[in-house]
Amino acid sequence: MKCSDMEQWFGESLRGVQAPLPKEALEHVADCPPCKALLEVVEQQPHDRPIPEDLERRIRSQVLGSLTPVPSIRSHFQRVLGFLGGFFALALAAFWIMGINPMEAFSVPNWPWIALVLAGGAVAMAISFSLQMEPGRRILIPPPVVLLAVAVAYGLALMSLVPWNEGGSWTEFGPWCLKYGLMVATPGAAVFWLLARRGVILRPMLMGASLGLMAGLVGATVMHFACLMNEARHQVAWHTAIPVAGLVAGYSVAGLGRVLGFGGTRRRTKP
Amino acid sequence: MLADPIPAPSVAEPRPEEDLLTDLMIGYQQADEKSATELVRRLSPILFRFLARQAPTRSDTEDLVQECWLRLHRARHTYRPPAPVLPWVFAIARHARIDVYRRRRHALAREIAVEMLPEPPYKAPPPAVQGPDLFKLLDELPASQREVLLMLKVTGMSLEEVARATSTTVGAVKQKAHRAYDKLFLLLDTGKT
Numbered sequence: 165m166k167c168s169d170m171e172q173w174f175g176e177s178l179r180g181v182q183a184p185l186p187k188e189a190l191e192h193v194a195d196c197p198p199c200k201a202l203l204e205v206v207e208q209q210p211h212d213r214p215i216p217e218d219l220e221r222r223i224r225s226q227v228l229g230s231l232t233p234v235p236s237i238r239s240h241f242q243r244v245l246g247f248l249g250g251f252f253a254l255a256l257a258a259f260w261i262m263g264i265n266p267m268e269a270f271s272v273p274n275w276p277w278i279a280l281v282l283a284g285g286a287v288a289m290a291i292s293f294s295l296q297m298e299p300g301r302r303i304l305i306p307p308p309v310v311l312l313a314v315a316v317a318y319g320l321a322l323m324s325l326v327p328w329n330e331g332g333s334w335t336e337f338g339p340w341c342l343k344y345g346l347m348v349a350t351p352g353a354a355v356f357w358l359l360a361r362r363g364v365i366l367r368p369m370l371m372g373a374s375l376g377l378m379a380g381l382v383g384a385t386v387m388h389f390a391c392l393m394n395e396a397r398h399q400v401a402w403h404t405a406i407p408v409a410g411l412v413a414g415y416s417v418a419g420l421g422r423v424l425g426f427g428g429t430r431r432r433t434k435p
Numbered sequence: 436m437l438a439d440p441i442p443a444p445s446v447a448e449p450r451p452e453e454d455l456l457t458d459l460m461i462g463y464q465q466a467d468e469k470s471a472t473e474l475v476r477r478l479s480p481i482l483f484r485f486l487a488r489q490a491p492t493r494s495d496t497e498d499l500v501q502e503c504w505l506r507l508h509r510a511r512h513t514y515r516p517p518a519p520v521l522p523w524v525f526a527i528a529r530h531a532r533i534d535v536y537r538r539r540r541h542a543l544a545r546e547i548a549v550e551m552l553p554e555p556p557y558k559a560p561p562p563a564v565q566g567p568d569l570f571k572l573l574d575e576l577p578a579s580q581r582e583v584l585l586m587l588k589v590t591g592m593s594l595e596e597v598a599r600a601t602s603t604t605v606g607a608v609k610q611k612a613h614r615a616y617d618k619l620f621l622l623l624d625t626g627k628t
Binding site for chain 1: 465
């Protein structure tokens with residue numbers, strides 16, 4: 165028997181539900197000074213820590229005082245579809261207003277691959293959003309990793325798929341792309357915020373950053389098809405700047421909101 | 436070879452208590468007073484035990500439990516049956532604790548110190564036999580390891596439930612728990628209590 169085998173027994177002992185210690189465990193404890201010491205410590209702990217009656221009464225009156233029926237939040241799948249619907253509806257509206265380049269404008273047929281990366285990023289962000297809205301969900305990839313992976317994948321896709329040094333000044337139309345990209349991203353942020361508010365926001369700054377990145381992806385998607393500069397330096401510098409600026413803005417706004425006290429719960433007064 | 440006498444903690448075995456909590460939670464969402472009262476009765480001591488070790492005073496612990504309930508109440512629509520209830524509760528509770536701690540630290544930074552008697556820290560009833568206090572030992576652990584150990588051992592949640600509550604993977608929870616144990620053993624071994 166190893167020290168790690170003793171772990172379950174320690175927990176049960178703390179909760180006051182321990183079974184008698186088996187022979188093998190007793191033999192291990194006799195030979196292992198740290199386990200023996202921990203066993204002695206655990207056995208001395210009081211099991212029962214009753215909650216003060218007054219506190220339970222206060223909580224009960226607080227809960228029962230405003231008890232109304234509430235429907236459960238929509239399923240994970242429906243929430244993901246909602247975010248994706250918002251993403252593509254906004255992108256289509258922006259295409260309709262701004263127009264799309266003819267496909268001949270792309271010197272290399274790279275647009276389907278970049279569109280695939282953008283769509284994949286949107287799906288990953290929608291799943292991450294949906295998981296963040298529902299506490300206690302099983303999470304396989306932590307949301308900050310998703311954020312980083314989407315931003316890096318987009319940057320790498322541009323670097324590897326868009327031709328370099330196609331001529332022309334790469335800074336000339338840069339501010340134009342960034343400006344219009346962010347103009348598309350702003351209503352996107354509002355739409356995603358409204359969708360996210362249907363759940364609970366436990367980590368506002370992470371949610372703000374995710375929201376900003378996803379809104380920025382809408383802007384980047386639109387600019388990818390509306391921008392005539394099919395050149396890697398321009399796109400890496402200015403098109404990647406749209407989701408990154410969205411991420412930074414979302415994180416900053418959420419941080420400011422927290423400092424100013426928005427979004428938190430109000431301070432209660434004891435009756 | 437001998438069979439393992441102490442089975443490893445189950446990963447996702449449903450327990451009767453869990454089913455009851457799920458039923459109570461459904462009733463709570465439907466504004467059933469009996470379910471809400473029973474849920475408060477069952478969950479409050481668990482929350483109190485979990486938070487008592489992470490708040491400086493008894494009054495802070497009570498405030499924290501009340502704050503948790505306020506948040507649970509506001510977020511009750513985000514529970515989706517038949518998901519396990521405890522990970523949902525603890526995911527909200529641990530963020531409530533972090534927010535309250537942060538808010539208090541922010542407020543303390545602005546306050547001007549005045550002469551007053553500090554409130555005595557929350558102390559559990561003295562143990563029957565004098566010896567090292569386990570919870571003092573736990574205070575020596577990093578916050579994330581202490582939190583995982585409290586959920587696993589004091590609250591009795593499974594690895595899967597703790598992983599859900601802390602938004603991490605089962606592997607990460609196992610790793611934190613083992614590191615916490617290693618440190619506890621080290622502390623006991625060196626007599627640093």
